[in-house]
Every structure is written in C-alpha cells, then in structure tokens.
Amino acid sequence: MLYSVRMRAAQGGAHDKGGKHISGAERLVSHGALMSTATAMLERALSHSRGEADFINLTVEAVPAEVVRNAVCLPIKSINVTSVTAGRAAAQAELIQAGVTPEAAAAGIDTLAGLANSLTGAMLVDARTGVRLDASNGRGIRVSRMDINDEQGYVRWLNHQGYNNIHIQEAVVLASKVMSAPGVVAELCWSDDPEYTAGYVATPVAYTRFTHLKPYGSDIGGRIFFIKDSIDLDQLTEYLKYQPVLISIQGEEAR
Ligand code: WAQ
Ligand code: MG
Ligand code: MG
Ligand code: MG
Incomplete structure (x- = not known):
C-alpha cells in the first residue's frame, strides 16, 4: 500500500473562496514515510516565499499498490541564458522542435x-492552434x-549533475508523469x-x-501542457489528476 499525500495552501482564505495560492505539493509514499512527509509539507506551507498561508489543506489517501503504474524519469539538460527574452526564445524553439506549432x-x-x-x-493548450482547452x-x-520510486538514488543522481534544489527535484518528477x-x-x-527564475520545457525525450x-x-x-487535438480531454485529465505513477531512473543513468 502507498499513500497519496497532498498539500495546498492559500492566503486570504481557501483557494475556492478567493485566496491567493501559496504552495502545493504531492507525494506518493510508504506508510513509514507518512509522518515526515506530512510534517515537511506543513512546514513548507507555513514558511513560503510567496507569503504566509492562512488556509492549508492536507490530504492523505491510501493507494493500492496494484493500481500504480511506472514511468521513466526524463534526462535533464540545462541551457544558460542571460536574459528572460533569450530564455523564452530558446524555450519556444524547443517547443517547436517537439511538434508544437510556432503559433501555438x-x-x-x-x-x-x-x-x-x-x-x-x-x-491544457492545443499544440496546433494554441487555444486553451481546459x-x-x-x-x-x-x-x-x-x-520517484527511490528517493535516495534520485537525489544522488541529481546531485551528481549539480542539481540540489527542491524545485528541480519535484518538477522533473511531475514532468516525467x-x-x-x-x-x-x-x-x-x-x-x-x-x-526562482528558471523554468523548463519537457518533451517525451528530455x-x-x-x-x-x-x-x-x-x-x-x-504550466502549460500542449496536447494533440485528437486526444480525449476527460481521459487525459483523469490520468493527470488521479493515476498513481512512480517514476524510475533507467539503466545507465541510475548510477
Ligand atoms: N500540477 C499542475 N500544475 C502545477 C502543479 C501541479 N502539481 N504544481 C504547480 N503547478 C503550476 C501552478 O500554476 C503554479 O503556479 C506553477 O505551476 C508553478 O509551480 O529545473 O517551482 O511549484 O530549475 O512554483 C521549474 C524549474 C520550477 C525547475 C517549477 O513550480 C528547474 C516550480 P511551482
Ligand atoms: Mg511555487
Ligand atoms: Mg508549489
Ligand atoms: Mg511545486
């Protein structure tokens, strides 16, 4: 059995009562890691650079092991740019190379x-037209x-590449799902x-x-997910929100 642990925090009341989003987090952990995971999320909600939360929702839900799927961790590349303009131009080129139209x-x-x-x-945005679909x-x-299925191995793998912040650690897992x-x-x-000024483009290969x-x-x-117009939106949304997925580092990369 695994547990989905989710946190969302807001300021000025709950999100659906007009509160400003402060922080959110989602993990899929074993029973033994529940307490430390929940505590870390609470601490984070209460000491965030976006402001002090006055609404925190912490949810814990059991997930049967047999419904969990596996997916591969994306390899990471870093491009140094000297301005936001240059960064966005490079990100745009990466999106186009992945099959998003220049317009979209x-x-x-x-x-x-x-x-x-x-x-x-x-x-959710149509990768051909650029129209928002959600x-x-x-x-x-x-x-x-x-x-991630092996957190220690993952952190080691990231550290080897010079990556040691929580933003990257979480974003790579999210993007891989x-x-x-x-x-x-x-x-x-x-x-x-x-x-935090850095951002990323994820594609199926990087x-x-x-x-x-x-x-x-x-x-x-x-975040924007660029999607094919042939895809069933409800099915995709269901997968993104509800399908439990554990990410693993593959083969050669796992050292
Ligand atoms: N699902 C969908 N959208 C999300 C989620 C989620 N679980 N979490 C955050 N977002 C959206 C939401 O609109 C946030 O305002 C926005 O993304 C940014 O979230 O390689 O830290 O948690 O150096 O602030 C990327 C670069 C860091 C990391 C991303 O996002 C790197 C980051 P944040
Ligand atoms: Mg944030
Ligand atoms: Mg957040
Ligand atoms: Mg986040």
Missing part, C-alpha cells in the same frame, strides 16, 4: 507571461499522485516563487531547463 508555442508563452494571477494547476476561467489541472500521458506533446513551466524564463521578483508562474 508563441500563444502559450504569451498566455503564461500575461497571467494576472498564478493558477493552482496547469493549462476551463479558461478555471485554476487549471493539478497533476497529482506521482513520486505528464510526459507519460498519451497525447501530451510538450510542457512549458516557470515557477511562481518570486526568487527535460530542458533554461536559467531565466521569468524576471526576478515576479510571483506569477504557471
């Missing part, structure tokens, strides 16, 4: 850059019920944490980081 890539970047407030989840006034689709969903062409993300996708100090971030 440009529209997606404009949509993220033009958000007035951060959402709690990701927007409820356009909604807070987006929150991907959940995923984790998202890329395991049928019909997802690519993901674009930058953080809503004001001090997680590519860009050191600047957002101006320092901005607390508006978000």
Whole structure:
C-alpha cells in the first residue's frame, strides 16, 4: 500500500473562496514515510516565499499498490541564458522542435507571461492552434499522485549533475508523469516563487531547463501542457489528476 499525500495552501482564505495560492505539493509514499512527509509539507506551507498561508489543506489517501503504474524519469539538460527574452526564445524553439506549432508555442508563452494571477494547476493548450482547452476561467489541472520510486538514488543522481534544489527535484518528477500521458506533446513551466527564475520545457525525450524564463521578483508562474487535438480531454485529465505513477531512473543513468 502507498499513500497519496497532498498539500495546498492559500492566503486570504481557501483557494475556492478567493485566496491567493501559496504552495502545493504531492507525494506518493510508504506508510513509514507518512509522518515526515506530512510534517515537511506543513512546514513548507507555513514558511513560503510567496507569503504566509492562512488556509492549508492536507490530504492523505491510501493507494493500492496494484493500481500504480511506472514511468521513466526524463534526462535533464540545462541551457544558460542571460536574459528572460533569450530564455523564452530558446524555450519556444524547443517547443517547436517537439511538434508544437510556432503559433501555438508563441500563444502559450504569451498566455503564461500575461497571467494576472498564478493558477493552482496547469493549462491544457492545443499544440496546433494554441487555444486553451481546459476551463479558461478555471485554476487549471493539478497533476497529482506521482513520486520517484527511490528517493535516495534520485537525489544522488541529481546531485551528481549539480542539481540540489527542491524545485528541480519535484518538477522533473511531475514532468516525467505528464510526459507519460498519451497525447501530451510538450510542457512549458516557470515557477511562481518570486526568487526562482528558471523554468523548463519537457518533451517525451528530455527535460530542458533554461536559467531565466521569468524576471526576478515576479510571483506569477504557471504550466502549460500542449496536447494533440485528437486526444480525449476527460481521459487525459483523469490520468493527470488521479493515476498513481512512480517514476524510475533507467539503466545507465541510475548510477
Ligand atoms: N500540477 C499542475 N500544475 C502545477 C502543479 C501541479 N502539481 N504544481 C504547480 N503547478 C503550476 C501552478 O500554476 C503554479 O503556479 C506553477 O505551476 C508553478 O509551480 O529545473 O517551482 O511549484 O530549475 O512554483 C521549474 C524549474 C520550477 C525547475 C517549477 O513550480 C528547474 C516550480 P511551482
Ligand atoms: Mg508549489
Ligand atoms: Mg511545486
Ligand atoms: Mg511555487
């Protein structure tokens, strides 16, 4: 048995009562790790750079082992850029190479850059037309019920490559689940944490980081999943929100 542990925190009341999203987290852990995971999430909600939470929802739910699927961890590449403009141009090129049309890539970047407030989840955008497909006034689709299967091995693998922050650690797992969903062409993300300027484009073959996708100090971030128009939206949404997925590092990379 595994446990889905999920946290979302807001300021100014609950998310659905107009509160500002402060922090969220999702893990899939064993019974033995429940207490430390829950405590770490509470601590994080109460000491976040986006502000002090006055609403915290912590959910723990048992997940039978037999419904858990496995997916492969994406390899990580880092591209150093010296400005947000250069970063976004490079991210756009990466999206286009993955099969997002130039129009849709440009529209997606404009949509993220033009958000007035951060959402709690990701927007689903047509990879051909750039049109947003989830409820356009909604807070987006929150991907959940995923984790790395061997946390110590994962942290070692990241540290070997010079990566040692929680943003990367969580984002690579999330992106690996998202890329395991049928019909997802690519993901674009930058953080809503004001001090964190890096972002990434994920494709089915790589997680590519860009050191600047957002101006320092901005607390508006978000995610876009670019999807094929042939895909069943309800099925995809169900997979992203509810399908438990454990990510593993493959073969040669696992050392
Ligand atoms: N599912 C869908 N969307 C999410 C989720 C989720 N589980 N968690 C966050 N988001 C959306 C939401 O709109 C947030 O406002 C936005 O993404 C940013 O979330 O390689 O830290 O947790 O150096 O602030 C990327 C770069 C860091 C890491 C991403 O995102 C690297 C990050 P944050
Ligand atoms: Mg968060
Ligand atoms: Mg996060
Ligand atoms: Mg954040």
